[in-house]
Structures are given as structure tokens and as C-alpha cells.
Amino acid sequence: QVQLVESGGALAQPGGSLRLSCVASGFTFSNYAMSWARQAPGKGLEWVSGIYSDGTDTYYADSVKGRFTISRDNAKTTVYLQMNSLKPEDTALYFCAKSRGHWVVDYSDLSMYNLWGQGTQVTVSS
Secondary structure, eight states: OOOOEOOOOEEETOOOOEEEEEEESSSOGGSOOEEEEEEOOTTEEEHHHHHHHHSSEEEEEETTTTTTEEEEEETTTTTEEEEEEEOOOGEEEEEEESSSSSSSTTTTOOGGEEEEOOOEEEEEEE
């Protein structure tokens, strides 16, 4: 079954850390770029970070640069998002997404992705 399953979301305090995981199945994971996106309450979907198929290149939205780190383990078909120095504005439902093809021209263009997980909730509050 072709799917992405996220986990790791939780309630965290401002300044805290969380690590999200996304396990892929049903396709050749190492052939595709992956991204994380998020949707805050009442807002649209926002791209957060992306990673090339072999993990050599990573990309970040300005809002998370320097605080979040994306990585992947192709042997485990898993992509991660390490989130540090969390802020209340990071509160959102976080999704991972698989690229349509091997190459991604613009990681922040959400139309570049054709498979999404169900999401994992991150809440940052004291």
C-alpha cells in the first residue's frame, strides 16, 4: 500500500524540541524528494522544508530556518523533522509529502507533491 504515516507530534513548551517522523511504504523511497508542510488553525497549507532523494540537499522556509532540520534514512524509508526552539506560531498539523518525480524545481510549490500523509499535530504552548 502506497502511504506516508507521520508521528511524533505532541504538546511542547515554547523553546522546546520535538522530532517528527514520516514512514513511507509502497514505493521506492530513495527515488523521490520529500517535504514537510504544515497547516495552522484557520490558515492554508504552508511548505516548511524539503530534502533531495539522497539527502544531500535540504531546503527551508524562512520561518523555520536555523531552528528546524530535515533528514532522511533511505534504509528505513523515513524522513524526519527535528524542531528546536519551538514557538507558539509553530502550532499546526504537520504533513509529509512525496514529490511527483525525481527532480523538484521548486520545493515550496505544493503542486510538486502527489502523496500526503494524514498529519501529526504539534501544539506549542505554556
